[in-house]
Structure formats: structure tokens, C-alpha cells
Amino acid sequence: MSDATLTSPAVEPVVQPEPPRPHDAGSLISMRNIWKTYEMGSEKVHALHGVSFDIPKGEYIAIIGPSGSGKSTLMNLIGCLDTPSQGEYWLNAKNVSEMDDDELARIRNQEVGFVFQTFNLLARATALHNVELPLIYGGVSSAQRHEMAKKALAAVDLTDRMMHRPNELSGGQRQRVAIARALVNHPSILLADEPTGALDSRTSMEIMDLFERLHSEGNTIIVVTHEPDVAARAHRVVSIRDGLIEKDEKSR
Amino acid sequence: MKFIETLKLAIAAIWAHKLRSALTLLGMIIGVTAFVVVVSLIQGFNRYIDEKIAGIGSKSFTVQRFNFEDFKDLDSIAAAQRRNKELTLDDLEYLRARATLIDKIGAKARASRSLVKRESKFAEDVPVDGSMAVIAEIDNTNIAEGRFFTESENDAAMRVAFIGMDVANALFPAGASTAIGQEISIAGLPYRVIGIAEAKGTVFGIPQDNFITLPLKTYGNNFGGFTRNRLLYFQATSKTDDTFVDAVDEARFLLRARRRLKAEEKDNFGIVTPDAITGFRDRLLGPTYIVAIAVPGIALLVGAIVIMNIMLVSVTERTKEIGVRKSLGARQMDILKQFLVEAVTLSAIGGGIGVLLAWIIGTILTAIFFPTYLSIGAILFTVFVSGGIGVAAGVFPAWKAARLDPIEALRSD
Numbered sequence: 001m002s003d004a005t006l007t008s009p010a011v012e013p014v015v016q017p018e019p020p021r022p023h024d025a026g027s028l029i030s031m032r033n034i035w036k037t038y039e040m041g042s043e044k045v046h047a048l049h050g051v052s053f054d055i056p057k058g059e060y061i062a063i064i065g066p067s068g069s070g071k072s073t074l075m076n077l078i079g080c081l082d083t084p085s086q087g088e089y090w091l092n093a094k095n096v097s098e099m100d101d102d103e104l105a106r107i108r109n110q111e112v113g114f115v116f117q118t119f120n121l122l123a124r125a126t127a128l129h130n131v132e133l134p135l136i137y138g139g140v141s142s143a144q145r146h147e148m149a150k151k152a153l154a155a156v157d158l159t160d161r162m163m164h165r166p167n168e169l170s171g172g173q174r175q176r177v178a179i180a181r182a183l184v185n186h187p188s189i190l191l192a193d194e195p196t197g198a199l200d201s202r203t204s205m206e207i208m209d210l211f212e213r214l215h216s217e218g219n220t221i222i223v224v225t226h227e228p229d230v231a232a233r234a235h236r237v238v239s240i241r242d243g244l245i246e247k248d249e250k251s252r
Numbered sequence: 253m254k255f256i257e258t259l260k261l262a263i264a265a266i267w268a269h270k271l272r273s274a275l276t277l278l279g280m281i282i283g284v285t286a287f288v289v290v291v292s293l294i295q296g297f298n299r300y301i302d303e304k305i306a307g308i309g310s311k312s313f314t315v316q317r318f319n320f321e322d323f324k325d326l327d328s329i330a331a332a333q334r335r336n337k338e339l340t341l342d343d344l345e346y347l348r349a350r351a352t353l354i355d356k357i358g359a360k361a362r363a364s365r366s367l368v369k370r371e372s373k374f375a376e377d378v379p380v381d382g383s384m385a386v387i388a389e390i391d392n393t394n395i396a397e398g399r400f401f402t403e404s405e406n407d408a409a410m411r412v413a414f415i416g417m418d419v420a421n422a423l424f425p426a427g428a429s430t431a432i433g434q435e436i437s438i439a440g441l442p443y444r445v446i447g448i449a450e451a452k453g454t455v456f457g458i459p460q461d462n463f464i465t466l467p468l469k470t471y472g473n474n475f476g477g478f479t480r481n482r483l484l485y486f487q488a489t490s491k492t493d494d495t496f497v498d499a500v501d502e503a504r505f506l507l508r509a510r511r512r513l514k515a516e517e518k519d520n521f522g523i524v525t526p527d528a529i530t531g532f533r534d535r536l537l538g539p540t541y542i543v544a545i546a547v548p549g550i551a552l553l554v555g556a557i558v559i560m561n562i563m564l565v566s567v568t569e570r571t572k573e574i575g576v577r578k579s580l581g582a583r584q585m586d587i588l589k590q591f592l593v594e595a596v597t598l599s600a601i602g603g604g605i606g607v608l609l610a611w612i613i614g615t616i617l618t619a620i621f622f623p624t625y626l627s628i629g630a631i632l633f634t635v636f637v638s639g640g641i642g643v644a645a646g647v648f649p650a651w652k653a654a655r656l657d658p659i660e661a662l663r664s665d
């Protein structure tokens with residue numbers, strides 16, 4: 001990246017890494033001046049305007065902000081579902097911004113576990129098969145796959161629902177299947193984009209309890225939310241507004 | 253992702269839309285069935301001719317009044333009728349006395365149709381022909397019951413008959429074996445049955461076992477001589493396979509000499525060799541092959557387009573699924589393979605069903621009409637072509653699926 005782009009944001013982010021260094025070798029995630037620009041016909045929409053931050057291993061972070069502020073865009077970049085228009089992204093000391101499609105797929109498979117607001121389970125497949133999917137693409141043998149998927153489902157208390165299809169499960173159970181799927185490959189980070197957005201408050205609290213437990217077991221967790229209750233559970237809260245980091249504070 | 257996983261996925265996806273898959277495959281199935289039926293008819297015909305030639309023996313040839321070439325058009329038929337003289341038994345003796353390369357030679361006379369009776373049983377329009385005893389050896393005639401007649405029975409113009417299995421069954425309902433030694437009436441005269449030929453079934457719907465063969469001399473005496481539709485022709489074998497061509501040339505040379513033909517004059521007789529038969533067959537089948545490939549080819553093309561269309565629909569319907577798979581680490585190649593294997597599996601199933609249907613139709617055809625034959629090679633070729641159609645039909649939709657942006661795909665509903 002040239003120096004020009006580093007100084008270009010109109011609004012200075014509250015947290016700016018200084019002095020600008022290639023990346024923080026000790027961090028799990030290290031983002032430097034990340035831009036994401038969408039072209040809508042002739043108009044350019046900047047979803048992210050030069051975001052920089054570091055996340056060490058084992059942290060539990062909430063990303064909050066109003067709708068349209070760029071939370072999902074940032075999550076998709078962290079999860080390697082998308083690539084930045086500009087900037088550098090280092091994950092586990094590897095420069096993701098320079099990776100090709102297959103390498104990104106491998107990162108999604110091995111390093112990242114994604115939990116979506118709408119679960120995104122395959123409707124036709126059983127809970128067990130849904131959880132096995134990442135392992136299939138990881139080339140794990142079928143016997144080993146079964147074992148790992150069963151263990152992951154047991155970890156979210158769904159042993160007795162393994163052979164059920166998503167439409168035979170409650171919303172909370174579906175999200176637990178999705179979490180089991182996200183964790184089955186033992187990824188470096190668990191990413192959750194409004195994981196409780198489609199759940200009632202009681203079920204939401206159950207899911208958050210589960211996240212807390214997973215964090216205490218050593219998982220790195222990043223949760224996007226606009227619910228204060230959910231954000232309050234995290235140990236660090238990053239606020240985003242208009243594609244920029246507004247606040248970044250440790251809450252515990 | 254392992255191939256077996258991809259295949260399982262493809263079968264599950266096809267099975268999930270059973271009716272749609274079946275309708276999609278209709279075009280493929282019709283195309284493949286038509287193709288394989290035509291191929292098995294052609295192969296059956298080829299085999300039939302090959303067997304015929306093998307039965308006659310590759311060393312055997314026929315000398316007759318007309319040549320194949322004489323039947324090209326009406327003019328050449330008329331010209332040949334003026335020029336070509338009938339063959340006589342003297343011609344036969346001439347050849348027999350002078351030819352050095354011929355092993356066996358005998359005469360037959362073309363059949364005429366007659367009413368055949370025995371007590372209250374009868375058969376109408378049975379082809380009755382005459383033949384020398386040696387013809388049974390030249391033709392490798394297979395005998396089911398009794399025997400063929402001898403040369404001395406021929407010389408004595410005895411009223412004995414060698415009959416086909418259909419005639420035997422029509423006249424002797426108690427069983428063909430009861431026919432031997434019995435008397436039957438052919439065109440009003442009594443004959444004794446001395447042998448029955450082995451059954452050969454039907455060819456092009458024409459029964460091969462509806463015939464009676466009499467000693468040549470008996471036939472000549474009782475049916476009005478070897479004229480009109482009862483013309484004589486000769487069958488001969490060469491002494492060895494190697495001298496076959498020379499034996500044919502020698503026979504031609506001798507007959508031309510006997511008929512005092514000048515060097516520039518065409519033969520005024522015909523010699524038919526197995527080569528001439530296969531040549532005739534190939535000329536007959538040439539255009540058939542083209543039709544056989546072209547007509548089902550169109551059905552296959554339509555089938556391919558239908559498969560491509562349904563794969564495109566499937567990719568659109570499953571955009572979300574593709575997004576989910578990509579978010580979990582599926583590479584472009586994994587998605588490409590998933591849809592390509594699905595298309596290939598789909599069309600291979602169509603091909604398989606088509607081959608199966610064609611085999612059933614072929615079996616029925618063999619039973620009632622004509623011997624068909626389906627070689628392993630033809631089956632493999634068809635399955636291979638079906639798979640190829642699947643690849644051709646699936647590659648574009650699969651490529652589209654593989655190229656989908658994961659986020660866009662996840663967002664779709």
C-alpha cells in the first residue's frame with residue numbers, strides 16, 4: 001500500500017496503529033487500512049474506509065454499530081468470504097490479501113468457523129451431515145468425519161438430534177447445529193454475524209452462554225450484533241459507524 | 253473432495269427430484285434407444301450375412317445367369333436379358349471336365365411355388381426347388397432328421413423330398429420325426445420324405461424353413477424343365493482358400509471360352525462370391541448407417557439441451573446451497589465437479605436406460621422379425637457418448653455455479 005492511501009480517510013479512526021507496521025506478528029488477526037468499495041453503476045459506495053485493528057488469540061470481541069455501518073462487510077473480510085478493495089489483512093501471520101481463490105477456500109475451511117443470522121444449513125441434509133460438510137471439503141475420511149461431527153454436536157448438546165433435518169429443529173437448535181459446524185474443524189476464529197438476530201431472547205441467552213463457554217475453552221470469538229445484551233458479554237467492544245472504527249474498548 | 257463423495261452428492265440431488273430427472277431424461281432415452289436399436293439391427297444383419305458366408309464357406313461361389321451389376325437399373329436388366337443365356341447342364345459338365353481348381357461343383361434350379369398335401373393337412377405356396385446331391389456338401393446343409401438324397405436317387409429321378417422344418421410341422425402335427433418315410437403330395441404327385449433340415453428361424457420376417465428340395469432331375473421332369481423361373485445355377489468350391497480367386501477366374505475364363513466371348517465383351521453370365529455379397533451389403537448399409545447416426549443424433553442433441561437447461565435451473569435454485577458450501581471451504585473445482593458429475597450421472601442414467609430398453613426391443617425383434625445383435629463395444633460406445641453428452645451439457649452450468657461469488661450466493665434465496 002502506498003502512503004497516500006494510508007492518510008486518505010477523511011475521518012481519523014480512533015484507534016490507529018502507530019507507527020504503521022506491516023502487521024502485528026503476535027496477533028491472530030491484523031488488519032491494516034482496509035477499504036471495501038462497491039460500485040453501484042457510476043456511484044461508489046465505501047462500505048469500509050480504511051479500517052485497522054489487531055485481534056490477539058483467545059479474545060472475545062463484539063462488533064457493534066447501526067445498520068449499514070459495515071459490520072457484515074468487515075465480518076466477510078475477516079472470514080475470507082470476500083477480499084478487501086485495498087489494504088492488508090494478515091491472518092495467522094499469512095497475508096490473506098494476496099491469496100487466490102483456492103487458498104481463500106482453504107482458509108475458510110480450516111481457519112474460520114462462520115455462524116450466520118439465518119443459520120444457512122442445508123435443508124435436505126441431517127444435522128450430522130451439515131456438521132460434516134467442512135470436513136468433507138477438508139478431505140477427512142468418512143469414519144473420522146462421523147466421529148468429529150458427533151463430538152461437535154455433543155459439545156452443543158444435540159446428540160439426540162443428530163439425524164434430524166433443519167425443519168425438524170427449533171431456531172435455537174438450528175443455530176447450535178450451525179455452531180457445531182463452525183467448530184468441527186477446530187478453526188482459529190469463530191465468526192458470528194448477528195447469531196441471535198433470528199432468535200427469541202431466551203434462546204439468544206442460551207446461545208450466548210454457549211459462546212461464553214467456547215471462549216473459556218480457548219476459542220477466539222468475534223460476534224457482530226446490535227443488541228447491547230449480547231455485546232455486553234464480550235470482553236472487547238468495537239463500534240463501527242459509516243465504515244470506520246469509532247470506539248474500541250476493553251469491557252472487562 | 254473425493255470423487256465418491258461427489259458421486260453420492262450427484263445421485264442424492266438427482267433422486268431428490270425424481271420426476272423432474274425422469275422427464276429431463278426422456279429425450280436422452282429416446283435418442284439412445286433409437287440409436288442402439290438401429291445399431292443392433294445393423295450388427296444383427298452383418299452377423300447374419302457373416303454366418304451365411306461362413307455357412308456357405310469362404311471357398312464357395314455361385315455361377316448364375318445374371319450379375320449383381322445387371323440389376324442396377326431397368327435398362328441394364330433388359331440388356332442382360334437379351335445377352336445372357338441360360339445355364340445348362342452341359343455347361344456344368346464342361347466346367348466339371350475342364351476346371352482344375354474347383355473341388356466340388358453342382359447345379360440347383362430356382363424354386364417354384366406349389367401346394368403340398370398330406371391327408372387332410374396341406375401347405376400352400378411352398379417354394380420347391382431341385383438340387384444335386386453334392387449341393388448339400390457345398391452348402392453345409394444341417395440335417396435335423398433323416399438324410400439328404402444321394403446322387404443315384406437324383407440320377408434315377410426318384411420322387412424323394414428333403415423338407416424344411418415349417419413344412420414338416422405343418423404336415424406332421426404329431427412331430428417332425430414322424431415324417432421320415434411318409435408320403436406327401438407335391439403339385440399332385442406323391443413323394444417320400446427322406447430328410448428334414450435343421451430350423452433356421454426367420455430373416456426380415458421371411459421364414460427360412462418353408463421349403464422343399466427335390467433331386468434336380470426329378471424337379472426338372474415333374475415341374476416342366478429348367479426354364480422361365482426355374483433357371484439352373486451352379487455352386488462350386490475351390491480346392492483351397494488360397495486358390496479361391498484363381499478358381500473363380502478359371503471358371504469365368506472357361507465359360508467365356510465356351511461362349512466364344514471376345515476380349516472386349518462383358519461376361520454374359522454372373523459369378524457371385526462372398527466378397528460380392530459383403531460388397532453388396534456395404535453398399536446397401538452405407539446410407540443406413542448415416543440415417544442410423546443422424547436421426548437419434550438429433551434426439552440426443554435435444555436431450556443434451558434439455559439436460560443443460562435443467563442444470564441451469566438447478567444452479568439457480570441451489571445458489572444458496574452453493575454459497576453455503578463455499579463459505580465452508582468448497583473450492584471452485586469442488587462446485588464444478590459437483591454439478592458436472594451430476595450432469596454426467598444424469599445422462600449416463602439416461603444412456604443406461606436407453607441401452608436397456610433397446611436391448612428389450614432387440615430381444616423382441618429377434619423373436620418375431622430379424623436377428624439383432626448388440627455387441628459390448630456398441631454398449632460401451634453408447635454409454636461413453638451419453639457421458640460425453642453429460643459433460644457437454646453440464647460444463648457451462650457447472651462453470652457458472654463454480655464462479656458464483658460466495659457472498660452473493662449466500663444472500664440469494
Ligand SMILES: Nc1ncnc2c1ncn2[C@@H]1O[C@H](COP(=O)(O)OP(=O)(O)O)[C@@H](O)[C@H]1O
Nearest residue numbers: 038040045047066067068069070071072073074
Ligand atoms: N454487495 C453490495 N453492493 C453494494 N453495496 C453494498 C453491498 N454490500 C453492502 N453494501 C453496502 O455497504 C454498506 C455496509 O453494509 P453491511 O456491511 O451489510 O452493513 P451492516 O452489516 O453493518 O448492516 C451498506 O451501505 C450497504 O448498502
Ligand SMILES: [Mg+2]
Nearest residue numbers: 068071072073
Ligand atoms: Mg449486517
